[in-house]
Each structure stands twice: as C-alpha cells, then as structure tokens.
Amino acid sequence: MSAMSRAIRACAATASRRNLSVAAASPQEASAAAATAALVAGRRGGSWDRGEDGSRVQWVFLGCPGVGKGTYAGRLSRMLGVPHIATGDLVRDALASQGPLSKQLAEIVNHGKLVSDEIIINLLSKRLEEGEENGELGFILDGFPRTIRQAEILEGVTDIDLVINLKLREEALLAKCIGRRKCSQCGGNFNVASIDIEGENGGPRMYMPPLLPPAECESKLITRADDTEEVVKERLRVYHDLCEPVEEFYRARGKLLEFNLPGGIPESWPKLLQALNIGDPDNKRSAAA
C-alpha cells in the first residue's frame, strides 16, 4: 500500500471516529486576482514540468459539472506525464462492476447526490495503491476533493501544489452536460451541444461549437445516466452547497487558480497553458495533447 493511500485511509478513519468538524479557514486578505498572480509568479523561473523524480505535479481540478474538468485535466496529464485520476471515473467503474457496491452507488449517483466520503476515500486509496505498484508519481485529481472533509483529509496527507478552479457561465453548464456523449466502443468523448450565448455586461459572446463524433462512432454513442436535465440541476445544486466551500478552502491557503473558460477547447486551451505559465516553445507538447 502506498504511503499516501495508507495515510488517506488512516486520516479518514480518525476523522470519522472523531466526527471531525472542520474549522472554517480564515478569509485571505489579498484579492483573488492578486493571490492568483502571486501563485503563478511563484512558479516563474521554474516551470510546471514534473521534477526529475516526476513527483512535482500534485494538482487538483475543481469546477461545476460540465465545466470541462475531465477534458483539461486529461490534456495536462498527457502533456506533463502524470496520471489523471478522476473520482467520477472510479465511481462509474465500480458501478459497472456489478459488485455489491454497484447497486448502492447507482441509487446515489443517478440522483445527482455525492457518494459518502468513506466510499470515495476507499476507491481513491485503491487507485493510488495500483498507481504506486505501477511506479506512478504525481497526479492530477479531478472531482476530488468535493467536500471540506475530503479537502481536510487530503491536506493532512500530502502537499497539493495547485488547485485549478474552472469556471463557465451557468447557462452553458447545463447544455454541455446534456449534450455529452461517449462512444461505447472507442471511449471517445463528444458533445452535441452548440452553445452560443450573448455576452454579459457588454462582454464578448460565448460560442462553443459541438464536438461531433466521426461517422464510425455515431451509432455507438451513449449518454451518462446522470446527464439528464433533472439530475444535472441537482448536481449543480449539490456543487454550490457542498463543493463551493472547497474553493474557499484552497483560496484561503493561496492555492487556488481561478480560470474563466473563454469558450471552446481551441480558444481555452492555449489560454489555460498561459495562465499556468507552461511554456511550449517548440510545440512538441502541444502535439502530445
């Protein structure tokens, strides 16, 4: 068992024994913009590349359902050579496994609720153990932590370098979730939604074209059971109630990088790299993404 997964399990057990109540973090005095600038500037001179031992990248992605955490975390993980660990994927794998946990999880996930911290910690610890056995170092977490208690547990066992908080206008989130499709054969992710929203307060219009599947995938597309309008609305409500405080948790610790997605992938990806101060002088890495 890896040191980190062991520590997560131990910390979670202690927290549940003590019924850990987490003190609210003190608000940071500096403005969010100044904190973000300092955060990125702190990494200038070095780059975000993994260190020689590959262990430097320990990042977390936060953001509402449909914002694109999986897309951007996946791209960065391929670019930086660190595993992308999405707790939503771990939950869906457990759901598909038809094991004893599967029925219990379906009830929760298909109603847009959060799985208990204990179940998530167990799934994550198992995934980290497997990674350790395969020599993985570093990680980009996507969808974890999602509650203050999960954030406290993670903070207690390892140092998170950076938390990227992706933001997108609420009108786009619902449409993006409902438009999501996956090819059941090749596993490719697509989106049939065409989003075109008027600019706010004189700001630019937001256009996100659909990401359509190639002809060979068209008949094999599946939709996630929790991507119905009713369930997405519940997931958004749960996010605002339980997950938004996690943003504040990291903001107060000076780790939060806020990133407003300006549009679709072609427009947003280079700007995200820029915000992360990831140089790409010879374009080799862009090709890998």
Ligand SMILES: Nc1ncnc2c1ncn2[C@@H]1O[C@H](COP(=O)(O)OP(=O)(O)O)[C@@H](O)[C@H]1O
């Ligand atoms: N860290 C977590 N804590 C509790 N439940 C989780 C966590 N991560 C994933 N889940 C469960 O898996 C579902 C799907 O997660 P995910 O794919 O990350 O969805 P989303 O698109 O809402 O961000 C969530 O709605 C929730 O039920």
